[in-house]
Amino acid sequence: MQEVQPEFKITYCMTCGFKSRAEELRSELEKNFGHNAELIQDSGGLFEVEYGKQLIFSKKSEERFPEPGEVVDIVLELKRGTELSEAQKLARERIPKPPTFEEWFNQNQPGK
Numbered sequence: 001m002q003e004v005q006p007e008f009k010i011t012y013c014m015t016c017g018f019k020s021r022a023e024e025l026r027s028e029l030e031k032n033f034g035h036n037a038e039l040i041q042d043s044g045g046l047f048e049v050e051y052g053k054q055l056i057f058s059k060k061s062e063e064r065f066p067e068p069g070e071v072v073d074i075v076l077e078l079k080r081g082t083e084l085s086e087a088q089k090l091a092r093e094r095i096p097k098p099p100t101f102e103e104w105f106n107q108n109q110p111g112k
Contacts, residue, residue, distance in 0.1 A: 008037035009050040018047050021065060025049065032072045051075055054084065067095045 008029050012022035019039075026037040047059035049071050056074050057066050070091045077087030099107065 007033065007035035007052065009040055010037055011040040011042050011046050011048045011050075013043050013046050014041040015043050016045055021047065025066065025071060028068070028072060029075075033075065051078065054078075056084065056088070070095060 008026070010022045010025055012018040019041075022039050026039060029035070029037045045060070047065060048055060049057040049066070051074075056078070057071055059065055073091035073094055074084075074087045077090055078084065082090070098104075
């Protein structure tokens with residue numbers, strides 16, 4: 001019997017304390033797609049997500065962690081036939097932007 005490979009692999013830096021982020025992302029992927037996500041411990045600040053055999057998110061190249069729902073959006077776009085770079089761009093554009101300091105300040109004035 002052939003062993004089924006996980007559809008998702010999340011490689012994370014154990015010494016950096018990224019395990020909880022990896023577990024949260026695994027739960028999000030399993031909830032949305034029903035497939036097992038394999039967690040792989042590594043070092044060097046890594047936090048990478050593979051879908052199939054394709055690297056779809058890298059903390060090193062993005063210089064940040066994925067936002068909630070971002071990796072799910074990338075996968076959904078890929079399943080629609082969108083090219084990876086375009087799927088990443090579309091998912092990034094859907095991330096809610098935090099307010100500027102001025103917007104935040106104006107919203108948090110007493111009496112407003």
